[in-house]
Amino acid sequence: MAQVQIVSDGINYRHRIGNGAHEVIADExxxxxxxxxxxxxxxxxxxxxxxxxxxxLRMYAEKKGWDLGEFRAELSSTRDAEDRLVVHRILHASATLSDAQWQRLLEVVEKTPVTRVMREGATITSARGND
Structure with a gap:
């Protein structure tokens, strides 16, 4: 499905994360x-x-023939009283959408692949490498 590799580059907590074609930097x-x-x-x-x-949402809107204009999502996280992570999304589109279109987008966003995995959890395994 997906694969990435993370490598420290010797600068404290800074690491390079790549998938072979693209790279991002992670740090604290x-x-x-x-x-x-x-x-x-x-x-x-x-x-x-x-x-x-x-x-x-862009794929869904294109399939429906809806113009979103510039789409923007603002995400933030907090912890609830039981110390569980709570993520809040605020969605914006520069194009004018009806209330019914927004309602449908808000339904669709609850079913995105990453949303589902984050809600359901994932099995995570770890093993020692051979180097």
């Missing part, structure tokens, strides 16, 4: 001992959700 902010050279892990988590949100 200075307040946590990093240099702020890239997004922190939970920012990357929100970035994955925001990318899936934007792409899925």
């Amino acid at each position: 902010p200075a307040t946590l001992g990093g240099h702020g050279a890239g997004m922190a892990p939970f920012e990357l988590y929100l970035a994955a959700l925001s990318a899936c949100t934007a792409i899925t």
Whole structure:
């Protein structure tokens, strides 16, 4: 489905994350001992959700023949009273959409692939490499 590799580049907590064709930098902010050279892990988590949100809604709108104009999503996270992560999305489109269109987009966004995985959870395994 997907594969990435992360490699430290010797600058404190800074790491390069790549998939063979593209690369991003991950780091911690200075307040946590990093240099702020890239997004922190939970920012990357929100970035994955925001990318899936934007792409899925753009695909859906195109299929329906709806013009979204410039689409924007703002994501933030907090912790609830039980210390569970709560993610909030605010969606924007520069084109004029009806209330019915917005209602449908809000239904579709609840079913994006990354939204589903984040809600359902995933099995995560780990193993030692051979180097």
